[in-house]
Amino acid sequence: MAQGEAKTLKYSPVIGLEIHVELNTKTKMFCRCLADYFAKKPNTHTCPVCLGLPGALPYINQEAINKCLLIGLALECQVSSESRFERKNYFYPDLPKGYQISQYRWPLCKNGKLKLSDGTIVNINRVHQEEDTGKLMHQGEDTVVDFNRSGVPLVEIVTEPDFTTSEAVREYAKSLQQLFRYLKVSNADMERGDMRLEANISLRPEGQTELPAYRVELKNINSFSFMVKAIEYEIKRQSEELEKGTKLTQQTRGWDDNKKVTYPQREKEEAHDYRYFPEPDLPEIMISMNQIDQIKSEMPELPLQAQKRLVEKLGITVSDAQILTENAEKLTYFEEAVELAIAEQVSPKQVANEILNRGVDIQKTSIIELVNSLVQRRSAVISDDETIRSWAKEAITENPQAVSDYKNGKTNAIMSLVGSVMRKSQGRADANIVKQLLEKLLYV
Amino acid sequence: MIQIKKVARLANIPITTEEEEMYAEQLSKVISYIDQLNSVDIVGIKPTYNISENTNITRDDIESTSLTQQQALGNAANIKEGVFVTKGVFEEK
Amino acid sequence: MNISDLDLIDTINALDNKQFSLNELTGAYSERIKKYNGELNAFISENEVVDGIPVGVKDVFCTAGLQTTAGSKILEGFIPPYNATVVERLLTKDVGVIGKTNCDEFAMGSSGENSGFGVSKNPWDKSKVSGGSSSGSVVAVAADLCVFSLGTDTGGSIRQPASLSGVVGLKPSYGRVSRYGVIPMASSLDCPGPITKSVRDARQVLQWISGPDGYDSNCFNSKLKDQSSKLENLKGLKIGVPKEYFGKGLNPEVESVIQGAIKKLAELGAKIIDISLPHTEYAIAAYYILMSSEVSSNLARFDGIRFGKTRDNFGMEVKRRIMLGTFSLSSGYYDDYFNKAAKVRTLIKKDFEEAFNPSTGGVDVIVGPVSPTTAWNIGEKISDPLAMYLSDIYTVPASLAGIPGISLPGGYANELPVGLQILAPYMREDLVLDVAEVYEQNTNWHKEKPRL
Numbered sequence: 008m009a010q011g012e013a014k015t016l017k018y019s020p021v022i023g024l025e026i027h028v029e030l031n032t033k034t035k036m037f038c039r040c041l042a043d044y045f046a047k048k049p050n051t052h053t054c055p056v057c058l059g060l061p062g063a064l065p066y067i068n069q070e071a072i073n074k075c076l077l078i079g080l081a082l083e084c085q086v087s088s089e090s091r092f093e094r095k096n097y098f099y100p101d102l103p104k105g106y107q108i109s110q111y112r113w114p115l116c117k118n119g120k121l122k123l124s125d126g127t128i129v130n131i132n133r134v135h136q137e138e139d140t141g142k143l144m145h146q147g148e149d150t151v152v153d154f155n156r157s158g159v160p161l162v163e164i165v166t167e168p169d170f171t172t173s174e175a176v177r178e179y180a181k182s183l184q185q186l187f188r189y190l191k192v193s194n195a196d197m198e199r200g201d202m203r204l205e206a207n208i209s210l211r212p213e214g215q216t217e218l219p220a221y222r223v224e225l226k227n228i229n230s231f232s233f234m235v236k237a238i239e240y241e242i243k244r245q246s247e248e249l250e251k252g253t254k255l256t257q258q259t260r261g262w263d264d265n266k267k268v269t270y271p272q273r274e275k276e277e278a279h280d281y282r283y284f285p286e287p288d289l290p291e292i293m294i295s296m297n298q299i300d301q302i303k304s305e306m307p308e309l310p311l312q313a314q315k316r317l318v319e320k321l322g323i324t325v326s327d328a329q330i331l332t333e334n335a336e337k338l339t340y341f342e343e344a345v346e347l348a349i350a351e352q353v354s355p356k357q358v359a360n361e362i363l364n365r366g367v368d369i370q371k372t373s374i375i376e377l378v379n380s381l382v383q384r385r386s387a388v389i390s391d392d393e394t395i396r397s398w399a400k401e402a403i404t405e406n407p408q409a410v411s412d413y414k415n416g417k418t419n420a421i422m423s424l425v426g427s428v429m430r431k432s433q434g435r436a437d438a439n440i441v442k443q444l445l446e447k448l449l450y451v
Numbered sequence: 452m453i454q455i456k457k458v459a460r461l462a463n464i465p466i467t468t469e470e471e472e473m474y475a476e477q478l479s480k481v482i483s484y485i486d487q488l489n490s491v492d493i494v495g496i497k498p499t500y501n502i503s504e505n506t507n508i509t510r511d512d513i514e515s516t517s518l519t520q521q522q523a524l525g526n527a528a529n530i531k532e533g534v535f536v537t538k539g540v541f542e543e544k
Numbered sequence: 545m546n547i548s549d550l551d552l553i554d555t556i557n558a559l560d561n562k563q564f565s566l567n568e569l570t571g572a573y574s575e576r577i578k579k580y581n582g583e584l585n586a587f588i589s590e591n592e593v594v595d596g597i598p599v600g601v602k603d604v605f606c607t608a609g610l611q612t613t614a615g616s617k618i619l620e621g622f623i624p625p626y627n628a629t630v631v632e633r634l635l636t637k638d639v640g641v642i643g644k645t646n647c648d649e650f651a652m653g654s655s656g657e658n659s660g661f662g663v664s665k666n667p668w669d670k671s672k673v674s675g676g677s678s679s680g681s682v683v684a685v686a687a688d689l690c691v692f693s694l695g696t697d698t699g700g701s702i703r704q705p706a707s708l709s710g711v712v713g714l715k716p717s718y719g720r721v722s723r724y725g726v727i728p729m730a731s732s733l734d735c736p737g738p739i740t741k742s743v744r745d746a747r748q749v750l751q752w753i754s755g756p757d758g759y760d761s762n763c764f765n766s767k768l769k770d771q772s773s774k775l776e777n778l779k780g781l782k783i784g785v786p787k788e789y790f791g792k793g794l795n796p797e798v799e800s801v802i803q804g805a806i807k808k809l810a811e812l813g814a815k816i817i818d819i820s821l822p823h824t825e826y827a828i829a830a831y832y833i834l835m836s837s838e839v840s841s842n843l844a845r846f847d848g849i850r851f852g853k854t855r856d857n858f859g860m861e862v863k864r865r866i867m868l869g870t871f872s873l874s875s876g877y878y879d880d881y882f883n884k885a886a887k888v889r890t891l892i893k894k895d896f897e898e899a900f901n902p903s904t905g906g907v908d909v910i911v912g913p914v915s916p917t918t919a920w921n922i923g924e925k926i927s928d929p930l931a932m933y934l935s936d937i938y939t940v941p942a943s944l945a946g947i948p949g950i951s952l953p954g955g956y957a958n959e960l961p962v963g964l965q966i967l968a969p970y971m972r973e974d975l976v977l978d979v980a981e982v983y984e985q986n987t988n989w990h991k992e993k994p995r996l
Binding site: 453455458459461462463464465466470474477478480481482484485486487488489491493496497498499500501502503505508510518522523525526527528529535537 | 621622623625718719732758761762763764765823825826828829830832833840844847848849850851852853855856858863864866867868870871874881883884885886887888889890891893929930933944945946970
Binding site: 032033034039040041048049050051052053054055058066067068069070071072091098100105143144146149150151152153154280282285287289290291292293 | 461506
């Protein structure tokens with residue numbers, strides 16, 4: 008191909024994503040040590056199994072399998088009727104057994120999908136169960152290892168290379184984070200490392216259907232926005248390289264947020280020959296239709312289903328519904344408020360509006376406070392002067408003490424008259440109008 | 452043909468040139484013996500990975516006592532302040 | 545009465561009847577270890593305090609607070625923080641660990657010569673190997689240095705040394721006995737089991753150590769039924785003799801001992817039936833692929849960080865198997881080696897299933913030799929690994945099929961012991977033990993003792 012032609016080529020990105028999520032089970036994947044390692048004294052949550060001592064054997068935690076299946080089913084995967092654990096062999100100081108128990112040929116779940124907001128489908132290749140490694144830390148000259156994290160259950164979700172933009176990657180990753188929280192299978196906190204993203208990205212000439220011969224893996228990136236930046240940087244870098252005629256090869260890169268660049272990372276030696284074989288210490292897992300039905304029946308409502316319900320049943324707009332279902336906590340708050348509000352004849356739309364547009368802090372504002380303020384504001388619209396006037400006259404007759412106090416200069420005393428009118432109106436009168444009217448009546 | 456150097460690197464086994472020759476000879480003898488498996492008719496035969504014929508052997512999510520930090524570190528050659536010390540894992544930055 | 549001549553059952557009875565005390569018992573054995581271990585090299589380490597009936601434990605079983613080396617220099621000084629399930633169970637039965645017995649490094653070998661701690665000598669002729677890999681365990685029992693011992697059998701490592709050293713060695717069904725705390729060689733094949741002075745002892749020890757523990761997932765449906773023998777003779781029993789176990793390579797003197805034993809079984813009422821296990825010739829090849837693949841992975845944890853020394857401390861045979869296994873799993877070879885071997889394993893398993901199939905007139909048990917030869921000279925086969933591998937031809941098929949098997953004294957060839965092997969269907973140790981016990985009660989081979 009002549010160089011002039013090469014320059015005119017446009018490239019389109021091919022991006023796939025791997026997400027690792029740590030499950031919030033009580034104990035580890037294959038042993039009975041506590042799985043919560045965060046900020047614990049190093050090497051105090053270990054046993055022969057997760058330390059990889061000679062002679063120790065794994066034993067499967069059923070709860071982890073259930074949570075993995077829950078994720079798989081929520082992503083519309085097929086659950087494998089026969090599934091196996093396998094050994095992924097490589098040497099690294101944080102990998103105590105010299106192999107990770109993972110899944111390769113027989114994953115628990117495969118062929119799922121997730122729909123993005125613009126309607127495009129992300130195909131999910133697999134959802135499989137594995138175990139986490141220990142944690143390497145650098146202390147001065149030394150590299151040290153803490154094995155508290157070793158053996159914590161991890162689920163890996165691998166997409167097909169279906170993404171073409173960094174924004175779609177972000178939306179997908181955020182949707183999965185939201186899903187994990189809805190399913191209550193993980194805290195899915197990126198900063199703590201509960202959830203980790205790895206993208207592989209390569210470019211191909213527009214119109215080409217086969218996959219490029221290389222791919223760059225972006226690893227060890229611990230926030231959504233860094234991932235977006237890294238992908239965008241890579242799209243630019245790779246297209247420049249390709250335009251120069253450089254032949255790109257398999258590579259692992261990280262993100263340097265100070266320099267705003269990706270940089271090559273040293274790979275595990277022989278990283279691509281993991282010598283997978285069936286884990287002989289663990290019998291096969293067979294999942295029946297009954298078990299799948301059971302798990303499906305325990306599945307909580309998912310964000311998309313909740314959105315649909317808010318739109319169809321409560322008349323909330325799609326964009327508001329998306330925000331209200333961002334997390335399970337917000338959704339619960341909204342729904343409880345709506346229940347109370349309907350009894351007070353306040354519409355769900357008004358509740359949504361209050362939460363979304365007035366920036367209500369759901370941590371600090373109780374549902375009752377929220378609804379009361381709505382109730383009061385709604386009454387302001389009803390300003391039937393005659394009705395209020397007759398309640399005000401009644402209040403004056405019934406509270407001679409307050410009236411005389413007011414007339415003697417205690418201006419605050421008017422508030423008890425306002426309160427009296429509000430009670431008569433069952434909170435539906437506008438307190439300001441009531442006050443003005445009372446002042447007028449008492450002045451006369 | 453078995454590439455001893457590559458296999459040794461994968462296996463994380465340090466070998467000398469002398470050993471390399473010896474292993475090459477011994478292992479190629481063993482492998483050519485093993486190649487008689489090629490004459491077995493295995494069409495339609497399912498592999499046996501686990502002889503126990505158990506399935507779905509799992510446990511409940513219930514904790515039991517872990518080792519103490521001292522026990523965990525007790526056999527290590529190089530430790531400090533509750534952690535294992537290892538050779539530096541080099542990372543370019 | 546000579547205390548150390550007694551088998552386990554007699555020892556328990558004597559203790560119950562107060563014929564001697566526990567102190568006298570442990571004293572008698574400690575005395576013999578002091579006297580004979582120097583030249584036999586059965587034990588790698590001895591326990592200072594023995595609080596119970598003395599058992600010798602192969603050094604692949606983790607013992608809390610007691611050095612456990614698996615016969616490897618890489619683990620010299622390793623003190624496990626936990627007991628293997630089997631050890632834990634024996635401790636609750638008033639058994640005490642008298643010492644950790646020698647073995648081929650990580651149980652890899654058929655002669656005991658691959659130990660990092662020197663070869664164990666055959667008590668019948670100290671210039672000969674004891675067999676392996678449970679070398680020290682058989683020597684300790686044969687020389688009455690303990691009441692019984694524990695071994696592991698992956699491709700014959702209990703049965704073959706038991707044969708060569710003239711003791712009873714029982715390989716239980718795969719999954720009958722928990723492997724938790726047993727330093728593995730090949731996880732899908734390893735079977736911990738007893739090495740004893742009598743068949744009834746093997747039955748007793750199996751009763752103690754078998755059954756699920758919640759730590760070995762493959763040891764689940766493993767509870768033993770009532771184990772007391774009801775057989776007085778072998779009337780009505782069908783015994784299969786596989787022609788593949790009597791081919792070229794079988795030493796003629798060993799063969800005549802085994803034929804004699806088969807004749808005896810017939811005299812005791814059994815019906816002897818010629819059978820075929822057609823895939824036997826492929827067993828060694830399939831075994832070496834599967835075993836070494838698992839070895840390469842099982843030994844990856846020895847990185848010198850959490851325990852043990854660095855990987856250059858592995859012995860030659862261990863390195864050889866790690867390399868072979870790494871090769872057969874590596875990219876591009878999995879289907880041709882590992883997976884093909886796993887399919888051949890299915891065929892070998894089917895050979896036995898068909899031979900035992902009652903609906904097609906199958907046999908109850910299978911008998912044959914354990915090893916093609918008696919014990920050979922120390923050093924004789926050390927430089928030819930393949931020749932050493934091939935000597936496992938009669939034990940490996942049962943290992944691949946996961947079925948139980950025993951070696952018990954069946955006679956002598958040139959004053960060296962010859963073991964008789966009895967195999968039964970999966971989880972039918974009761975049959976193996978019943979037939980073995982009838983044979984033992986009607987022969988005197990087991991009463992012979994080596995002159996030390």
